[in-house]
Amino acid sequence: MMIPKKLYKYRKFDVVALRMITYHGLYYADPRRFNDPLDCELSIQPDISPRKLSDLLKSLLGPEREADWRHEIASARYYASEEGDIKLAGAARDYLRRILADRIGTEIRKDFDQRGILSLSATWRSVLKWSHYADEHRGICLEFDTTELPHDRLAPVRYDGVRSVMASDIYAWKLGGDEAAGSRAFETHFYSKAPDWSYEQEWRDIGDKPGECGDYRITGVYFGFRCDHAVQVAIVKMLGLDSNVDLYDVHLNPYSFELSRAEIDAGEIDALGMREPREIETARLISEFYDVDAVSNDTPELA
Incomplete structure (x- = not known):
């Protein structure tokens, strides 16, 4: 089977997610810690x-x-x-x-049992994966490119029950x-894996041991439809405006149970920056208003 050009990793927004973005920090996980007790149980x-x-x-x-x-x-x-x-x-x-x-x-x-496993998905639009792995749609989904290096052990998971x-x-x-x-x-x-897991559309890369895997470049970040705006600001600021990483808002399709996406303008988010505390911002605006008013009252009329 041909390897998809893009594969995806669902994550809640935490230090691990930040390391994935900052250092392309994917990891080969220890299969003995998987949540499915039948997975890789010889x-x-x-x-x-x-x-x-x-x-x-x-x-x-x-x-x-x-x-x-x-x-x-x-x-x-x-x-x-x-x-x-x-x-x-x-x-x-x-x-x-x-x-x-x-x-x-x-x-x-x-x-x-010495091997490590990197788990990715063929889709960014799995409602269940957003719920299970991305903090109930409050997290993110990272898009990785598979075309820059060969991946001899990257292959789809079978769900035939064997x-x-x-x-x-x-x-x-x-x-x-x-x-x-x-x-x-x-x-x-x-x-x-068991047929029950087929919704994950999982692809796996097998490492010689658990640990870091730096063979995949991030090309996109998808923000869950419940993701806080502050997460978007933090990631945009971290990536910078010269980044080649595409950014997407994920939202609910109003006519079906599917998810849709819309590209985000990173420049618009970056321009907002950090906001002042609301009361301080209000006080500043009031002060500027009265300063302008005072200047206009003191300005002599031109003859």
Whole structure:
């Protein structure tokens, strides 16, 4: 799928948002802190034989941990026997495969859990995302350009309900050197979410570890329809009038449930600047009025 030229990040207006604007400060987040407990929660589907699963586990643990893998495999076989947890011979094989798959998952997590994820959206007009991630429409949405640098790991999230990584893919990847199988395992784990999340139209970039990501340039700022005018003033002042960042007011469409946008004149907002306190401003205007009146009364008439 072709990468969109623009992707979006919804934020409440806070220090993190200011850092995003000032330093193009996007971050690869730790997936273990995501609000969806099923997101990037590794699940291994044991679709190969116990023998292959045993060989895979031995390979992942390595020869230096021979005592460990011998113990793991012996324990799995014991609990899948009549002397262990399983009393029905027909269920022992499936139980053994599940135990081995879980142990393999523990090893694969050591690599996968080190990664970081940058989450963006393909749209700025999601009513739900404005509500959930942008302080109930009081925040902002940042527009980022994707065309300046290559983004090899930037891809859309799938919402097809498949989240289990096939043990056969991990076996082919780790023991057979099949990079395509490794890519399938990687993509299933990092780019799959439940169908309930499809409204997000999410795209993800995967980093080697959580932390800063400076590969995207901000090209637009969208202000929610409940966003305070002071937020607009602060961002315009921070960007300056020479900025190439486009600014938009987001408002409700009067005839549908969709959102619309209107471009903002940054110069007009910048000209307003900081306002005087209301009473002081009123007193100043009154003072200027009386000064003008006094000058006009004292001016002699011309002959």
